[in-house]
Amino acid sequence: MPRVKRKVDDVDNGPTKKGKANKNGDKEADQNSGDCILIQDVPPELLINSEAQPEVVAKKVVNFAPTNHGQVLFTGGTNWDLIGRKVTAKTSLKVGGGPNLLGPHRLSTIEDLEVHTVISGCVACHSVAITNNGAAYTWGRNEKGQVGNGTIKRVDEPTLLSSMESVKFVSAACGRNHTLLLTDTGEVYAMGDNKNGQLGIGSNSVETVLTPKKIDYSGHPIAKVACGAEFSMILDVKGNLYSFGLPEYGQLGHNTNGEYFVTASRMGFASELRPRRVVIFIEKSRDGHVTPVKDVTITDVACGANHTIAIDAKKRLYSWGFGGYGRLGHSSPKDEMVPRLLSFFDRAKMGAVKIAAGTAFNLCLNELGCLYQWGQTKSAGEAIMYPKPVNDLAGWMVKKFSCGSRSMIVHADDSIISWAPSPTYGELGYGEHKPKSSTMPLEAKPLTGLKILDIAAGFGHTLFVVSKETDEDKELLEKLPVFKST
Numbered sequence: 001m002p003r004v005k006r007k008v009d010d011v012d013n014g015p016t017k018k019g020k021a022n023k024n025g026d027k028e029a030d031q032n033s034g035d036c037i038l039i040q041d042v043p044p045e046l047l048i049n050s051e052a053q054p055e056v057v058a059k060k061v062v063n064f065a066p067t068n069h070g071q072v073l074f075t076g077g078t079n080w081d082l083i084g085r086k087v088t089a090k091t092s093l094k095v096g097g098g099p100n101l102l103g104p105h106r107l108s109t110i111e112d113l114e115v116h117t118v119i120s121g122c123v124a125c126h127s128v129a130i131t132n133n134g135a136a137y138t139w140g141r142n143e144k145g146q147v148g149n150g151t152i153k154r155v156d157e158p159t160l161l162s163s164m165e166s167v168k169f170v171s172a173a174c175g176r177n178h179t180l181l182l183t184d185t186g187e188v189y190a191m192g193d194n195k196n197g198q199l200g201i202g203s204n205s206v207e208t209v210l211t212p213k214k215i216d217y218s219g220h221p222i223a224k225v226a227c228g229a230e231f232s233m234i235l236d237v238k239g240n241l242y243s244f245g246l247p248e249y250g251q252l253g254h255n256t257n258g259e260y261f262v263t264a265s266r267m268g269f270a271s272e273l274r275p276r277r278v279v280i281f282i283e284k285s286r287d288g289h290v291t292p293v294k295d296v297t298i299t300d301v302a303c304g305a306n307h308t309i310a311i312d313a314k315k316r317l318y319s320w321g322f323g324g325y326g327r328l329g330h331s332s333p334k335d336e337m338v339p340r341l342l343s344f345f346d347r348a349k350m351g352a353v354k355i356a357a358g359t360a361f362n363l364c365l366n367e368l369g370c371l372y373q374w375g376q377t378k379s380a381g382e383a384i385m386y387p388k389p390v391n392d393l394a395g396w397m398v399k400k401f402s403c404g405s406r407s408m409i410v411h412a413d414d415s416i417i418s419w420a421p422s423p424t425y426g427e428l429g430y431g432e433h434k435p436k437s438s439t440m441p442l443e444a445k446p447l448t449g450l451k452i453l454d455i456a457a458g459f460g461h462t463l464f465v466v467s468k469e470t471d472e473d474k475e476l477l478e479k480l481p482v483f484k485s486t
Helices: 471-478
Strands: 071-077 100-107 115-119 126-131 136-140 155-160 169-174 178-183 188-193 208-214 222-227 231-236 241-245 259-263 266-269 272-277 282-284 290-292 298-303 307-312 317-321 336-341 352-357 361-366 371-375 384-389 398-403 408-412 415-420 438-443 452-457 461-466
Touching: 071 115, 115 169, 115 452, 115 461, 126 155, 126 169, 126 178, 126 461, 178 222, 178 231, 222 298, 231 298, 298 352, 307 352, 352 398, 361 398, 408 452
Parallel strands: 169 222, 282 336, 398 452
Antiparallel strands: 071 100, 071 461, 115 126, 126 136, 136 155, 169 178, 178 188, 188 208, 222 231, 231 241, 241 272, 259 266, 282 290, 298 307, 307 317, 317 336, 352 361, 361 371, 371 384, 398 408, 408 415, 415 438, 452 461
């Protein structure tokens, strides 16, 4: 039965249509479809009215920006119209683009600013930088207004989000064509593509929002935001998780993929237009027996293209959404409609403490300091169906990490370790006349000696915040080239 067609950006490495055999030979229509959890299987005390919002809370500062700040470095593709695409977007045929930067560069327009956080996303070709005074600078692909400057013209250099100068931002999240901005008082502003309600403003009648607009939410202050390709997640200060946008593979966690009949012969997806609470977390045995998980307080969340992972205060890890290529870690390609406990990390000394999601894979650091990977980064070959340790980093002290479309960027000890299969755009940061890709972790030598404060991987680029506090820091930075778009 044909479905209502959705426009899918070429940078999406995830599935675009059900019923099509994937590269592992799995049918994504029936074999990958997750089983919905029967409400009668869930104790009444766990059934919360997910439509209801918590009580309104007065504004006060709840999110504090990192105290460390420094200079932004960029490596990777700068031709935003071509990254991940075989042809140029129709809206940008007449506009040229920048080169692939194979090593870290300083950015001329924000070289003198003190930045504490950089943000991009595994399916995002745009970025956000937050300064120490709470200003947001945005740049990159902008065909749906995701840069928030009131136009749909590409922005080649970091540009101040001048319409929001009176607001203090602390973080952000980037989807394929939309952006969420988080303030110090726990409010969330959204901009960009809203076709599937991924902005959470209560309506999708306006499909493109060109300037930041506050989401339709009045509950407890928000502490964390995350974006998938066409959906979003917000986490409040009490540990409650909310989702909105496209529910196609169950990635919203509401026990449904949102399918409905548009006509007698066409199916569509009922998008969530405003934040809706994720209320059920489950454990599923190998024989399919479902047990609700109690006392869940979410502390972190990350989104791939069509899946979500989260950890709670007890260091338990949950995954849900599209299950293809093993990205959920349950040794099965089936979709999961509600958050399912990944039992691998629910053991003594194995608890999850940090997570990151790529398009079709994930990284997780456990409490013993071991880094695990599952899912698929290569276009060919077998997927990793359950968490396996990254053996090449055994014995390294992993501090930070981020995932791009297929890239993994890890700050371990005093080095940046990165790897990704071809094709790449320079996001690994190996430098000129060095390998452009690697399936094995390699050290990015041009960053040796620099003190890394933050990392953010995009679809084909990587951002770093590095310290410039000491004379030695400044001397190392001066040796790096400066990029200025023409």
